[in-house]
Amino acid sequence: MGTGLGSGLKSAALLAVLAAAAGCQGVRTIVDPTVVIETRGGRELGVSTEYGLAFLGRTAQSGPASLTVWFGDGPQTEWTAVEPIGGGLFTAQTEIRFPEAVMCFEEPKPGDEVLLVGRRRGERWEKAVQVRRDPRVEGLLLPVVSEITDSPEQVGAGVFVVKEDVPNPELVGLVSGVVTLTENGRTDRYLAVVGMRDLWRLVAHSRDLERRRPLPSREDVR
Numbered sequence: 001m002g003t004g005l006g007s008g009l010k011s012a013a014l015l016a017v018l019a020a021a022a023g024c025q026g027v028r029t030i031v032d033p034t035v036v037i038e039t040r041g042g043r044e045l046g047v048s049t050e051y052g053l054a055f056l057g058r059t060a061q062s063g064p065a066s067l068t069v070w071f072g073d074g075p076q077t078e079w080t081a082v083e084p085i086g087g088g089l090f091t092a093q094t095e096i097r098f099p100e101a102v103m104c105f106e107e108p109k110p111g112d113e114v115l116l117v118g119r120r121r122g123e124r125w126e127k128a129v130q131v132r133r134d135p136r137v138e139g140l141l142l143p144v145v146s147e148i149t150d151s152p153e154q155v156g157a158g159v160f161v162v163k164e165d166v167p168n169p170e171l172v173g174l175v176s177g178v179v180t181l182t183e184n185g186r187t188d189r190y191l192a193v194v195g196m197r198d199l200w201r202l203v204a205h206s207r208d209l210e211r212r213r214p215l216p217s218r219e220d221v222r
Contacts, residue, residue: 031072033101033171034119034158037092038066039082045118045156047171048098051206054199055156056176057082057090069098075122085205087198103203104161104170105196107140115169118147118157132190136181140173140193148175148191159193172196 033048039060046055048069060082068077080092108114110133117126125147132141140159148154155177160169173195181188 031099032070032117032119032124033099034069034117034124035098036068036119037156038068039063043153045154045158045174047156047158047174048100049103049171049202050100051103051202053091053094053098054174054202055090055092056088056174056194057084058155061090065092067092067094067098070119070124071099085201087201089194089198089201091202091205101158101160101171102168103196103199104172105200106161106172107195107197108161108172112161114142114172115160115162116142116145116147116157116175117160117169118154118175120147120151120154134181134188134190136183137179137190137192139197140195141179142175142191142193144178144189144191149178159195171199173199 035046035048035053035055037044037046037055037059040063041059044055044059046053053067061084062082064079065082066077066079068075070076076096078094078096080094083091083093085091108131110131112131113128114131115126115128117124119125127145127147129142129145132143134141142159148157155175157175158171159173159175161172162169173193176192176194179190179192181190
């Protein structure tokens with residue numbers, strides 16, 4: 001009986017430690033996963049995720065790119081190359097680890113609130129909006145906001161869901177532009193979003209990259 005009780009206590013203690021460790025992993029608050037991408041064609045936005053950088057390649061679909069991200073002590077810029085991953089999505093490898101957003105694969109429903117996040121002239125902006133629905137269009141639609149319609153460079157701004165008891169918003173899509181629909185003399189305008197129906201390609205690309213090019217490991221890094 002004594003041995004069994006001792007084993008039970010040890011198991012309970014171990015489970016408590018593991019639970020605490022798992023809880024701590026979700027408490028890290030990121031600075032901002034928004035990335036400003038500059039190419040030969042201009043400037044656009046992307047989002048750094050746990051599976052790498054995702055952007056729409058509206059300014060360039062190949063060639064060199066400058067990536068700027070903001071840490072707690074200010075901006076950091078890296079030069080790299082644009083890589084296509086299919087479905088009109090692009091990525092780029094970085095030498096340092098950027099702040100990362102967790103990807104959410106559950107698409108918000110009409111009426112749900114999402115958070116738009118972008119950067120203009122180096123300043124972060126965000127705006128909460130509600131998901132819209134139009135039977136003529138599949139996928140996520142959002143109301144137009146001046147932060148994007150007034151600045152084409154905001155294409156690629158992140159669309160996030162904010163969950164209770166989760167410290168960091170989770171990425172559900174990238175703003176791809178404005179869609180205008182006209183019927184019976186009435187015109188409706190929405191923000192179109194590239195959502196997880198396409199962003200899954202980044203996950204597949206990341207896993208394939210890990211298989212092809214394993215990262216070097218160090219004994220002092222776990």
